[in-house]
Amino acid sequence: MSQLQMKKALLEGLRQICPCLDGTDELQVHETDWRGRHFANALGVTLPTTVEEVSQIVKFCRLRNIAIVAQGGNTGLCAGAVPVSGQSRWQLILSMRRMNHIRQVDPLTDSLTVEAGALLQDVQAAAQQVGRLFPLSLGAEGSCTIGGNISTNAGGNAVLRYGNTRDLVLGLEVVLASGEIWHGLRALRKDNAGYDLKHLFIGSEGTLGIVTAATLKLFPPLRQVDTALLALPSYTAALSLLKALQTQESLPLTAFELMSAESISLVREQFPQRLFPLDDKLKTYVLVEAGWSSRPQGDVFEQALERIWEVCDVQDGVVAKSEAHAASLWEWRELITEAQLRAGPHLKHDISLPAFCIPEFIEQTDAGLYSRFPGLRVINFGHLGDGNLHYNISVESVISEMDLQAMQAEIENFIYGQVCAMNGSFSAEHGIGQTKTQHLRHYRSATELSLMALLKRSLDPEALFNPGKVIIEHVESVGLI
Secondary structure, X not given: OOHXXXXXXXXHHHHOOOOEEOXXXXXXXXXXXXXXXXXXXXXXXXXXXXXXXHHHHHHHHHHHOOXXXXXXXXXXXXXXXXXXXXXXXXXXXXXXXXXXXXXEEEOOOOEEXXXXXXXXXXXXXXXXXXXXXXXXXXXXXXXXXXXXXXXXXXXOOOHHHHOOHHHHEEEEEEEXXXXXXXXXXXXXXXXXXXXXXXXXXXXXXXXXXXXEEEEEEOEOOOOEEEEEEEEEOOHHHHHHXXXXXXXXXXXXXXXXXXXXXXXXXXXXXXXXXXXXXXXXXXXXXXXEEEEEOOOOOOOHHHHHHHHHOOOOOOOEEEEOOOHHHHHHHHHHHHHHHHHHHHHOOEEOOEEEOOHHHHHHHHHHHHHHHHHHOOOEEEEEEEEHHXXXXXXXXXXXXXXXXXXXXXXXXXXHHHHHHHHHHOOOEOOOOOOOOOXXXXXXHHHOOHHHHHHHHHHHHHHOOOOOEOOOOOOOHHXXXXXOO
């Protein structure tokens, strides 16, 4: 049987389970990562609507040695939800987008059960309809899915108060490599009956099992949210401001976002119609947000800022007077990524560090990069409140994309070496995918890698799920790549 005949027969078999796309135009959007940098052919794209169909697909593929790449919104930045080139077997994309139902919302237990293909913004809306809050908030919330958020342990803007996705999950429904379904959708806040299995799958990027549904934590809604944009003379001052605000008992911080002067400058260049509301000659800027479940008495937010204004050397600032005003302040943070895209070639580095190391890291790493690589621009911004920086690199016009690609390995090795020296992580919230597997091998110990490989071997002995992503030692050992 020819390859073409075999492919046709396999697709016909899959269509007995659920619809399956295989046209070139239909496949391309699923085969290419969000940034357009990684592409590999897939056998097809299956579109299940039930967990039973997912189970049947897994069993079908296992018997025929077909790898499965689970895909949600395909908005990840490490190419973790698309096929990998160079595989010796077919790769099937299992799209979760039709498994998008809100199964149950229970305000009495503050929980919500939802299928993995639901958009994050739809989960937020379902919670809001019953007077509750689901606090995970990302720039891609209109296109990313809750299953993708779980598989990457997404962070976002509210980690400071509510934690990562891992902290928001109560239970999971997962299809295992055998095709068995683990029914773990429990809304319990306490459950010490053995190992907490859900944490094996949260953050595993679809390499250990396919998450088909989740029970999530809900919270009281925020009746009042206050926002301020502040300017400071140094990163040390920004860190001091964060610590000072965290000691204010009456101030429930939800976000503390850092933006370097270079980041603001880039946004101004790419969006010249926008007027920056503060002195633009200072070194760093922070967005501060606080939220109350019940409205406070008086101007608590402004009073808290006044108390620490001079102590923390705040040089300039503006407090939002309305929701629209707050949204306009947040746009300066949210437009940085778009500004980098418009500006041309760039590199992304999603890192985390102990908070007290951040000023030293930025000063030393900026200086080292500028001295070694003339023509670079460090675009540094991120979630200072939880130590997560997006330490990105743009370039002046004298450096082409080809030049930047030639320098990429040396730049990354320098940045990640600095991160490692300060006991940080080279991957804070974007995961490993297929772009950071070599860094995982280099910056994690042999013991950690052995444990990861052992988990992969135990839960997915035939390397069925998402090969070429995260931990690839086991996949190599069984000769599947």
